[in-house]
Amino acid sequence: MIHPVPGAPLDEPPPICLASLGEGFLAKPLPGLDDPEGARLPEALPPVVDAHVHIFPPRLFEALWRWFDTWGWPIRYRLHAEQTLDFLRARGVRHMVALHYAHKPGMARALNAFVAEVAARHDDVTAVATVHPDDDDPAGILRDAFALGLRGVKLHCHVQCFAPDDPRLEPIYAACAALGQPMVVHAGREPKSPGYACDPHALCAAERVEAVLRAYPALKLCVPHLGFDEFAGYQRLVEQYDNLWLDTTMTLADYFHVDYVQGTPPRRVMEARPERVLYGTDFPNLPYAWDREVVRVARMGLDEQRLARLLHGAASELFGLEVA
Ligand SMILES: [Zn+2]
Numbered sequence: 001m002i003h004p005v006p007g008a009p010l011d012e013p014p015p016i017c018l019a020s021l022g023e024g025f026l027a028k029p030l031p032g033l034d035d036p037e038g039a040r041l042p043e044a045l046p047p048v049v050d051a052h053v054h055i056f057p058p059r060l061f062e063a064l065w066r067w068f069d070t071w072g073w074p075i076r077y078r079l080h081a082e083q084t085l086d087f088l089r090a091r092g093v094r095h096m097v098a099l100h101y102a103h104k105p106g107m108a109r110a111l112n113a114f115v116a117e118v119a120a121r122h123d124d125v126t127a128v129a130t131v132h133p134d135d136d137d138p139a140g141i142l143r144d145a146f147a148l149g150l151r152g153v154k155l156h157c158h159v160q161c162f163a164p165d166d167p168r169l170e171p172i173y174a175a176c177a178a179l180g181q182p183m184v185v186h187a188g189r190e191p192k193s194p195g196y197a198c199d200p201h202a203l204c205a206a207e208r209v210e211a212v213l214r215a216y217p218a219l220k221l222c223v224p225h226l227g228f229d230e231f232a233g234y235q236r237l238v239e240q241y242d243n244l245w246l247d248t249t250m251t252l253a254d255y256f257h258v259d260y261v262q263g264t265p266p267r268r269v270m271e272a273r274p275e276r277v278l279y280g281t282d283f284p285n286l287p288y289a290w291d292r293e294v295v296r297v298a299r300m301g302l303d304e305q306r307l308a309r310l311l312h313g314a315a316s317e318l319f320g321l322e323v324a
Helices: 058-071 081-090 108-120 138-147 167-179 206-215 231-240 267-272 292-298 304-319
Strands: 049-054 095-099 125-127 153-156 183-186 221-223 244-247
Touching (some): 049 081, 049 304, 081 095, 081 108, 095 108, 095 304, 108 125, 108 138, 138 167, 153 167, 167 206, 206 221, 206 231, 231 244, 231 267, 267 304, 292 304
Parallel strands (some): 049 095, 095 125, 153 183, 183 221
């Protein structure tokens, strides 16, 4: 058994060990886990918001799954947008925050229109806009997206090949700060893959995110995956800055062997600033059971109030949701 995440059960198969320091966690594609899945969320949990669900139009979703097959991991749930939302809803998830991203300039308007249409059909879905840093008039794209009912903006440093403090992002940060729209930016260094057109380790660093937090104190910024793999760096930032949130997505699932670089995922963050950490999954693009992460969260021994903040309170505050 390789260093389990604190609170993870000891009777599970060992997590995947990747000692390829520098090459990234996706130096080679990872295997899927044939772990058992629950029929519903564990009983006795407070309401659950999944703050990190992905929906894309069908052909783009299929292209993404091919990318994951080649570079990432086998996708266990090949579900399109409505199926994805139905699946989680049927298992008891109370609200879903639907994220997507534009791989190239010129795509964002069509993608935003797609997710806005899906979200408009459901009271339990909040869809987030995207924009590409090289789009013409990013601020205009976002204004239109918010007018369609989208909430916040998702960007991805690895896919879109930018550093968090890239000057091309200034109009986007400024627009979101001015409009009170939260941003979800995959700004952590991992999982790095040779399948990306750029090197995330060269682009991403907690210090670069810190520069953004300092420059835009009114911006609400959420970094997914607890900042994987700079857990210690992001823990410091979230304790120090009032404009930073983190989401747990995949890092508490005991899948990546995450404790050899920058420390174990920071349980301390959930103790010290539980109002700043959002539960999220990356569903449906997962190599393991849909409830693998929440089952481990339920066993962490967090007190009732911290558990409620993690599972819905932080997301409700950041995205302005009404979840009982
Ligand atoms: Zn994601």
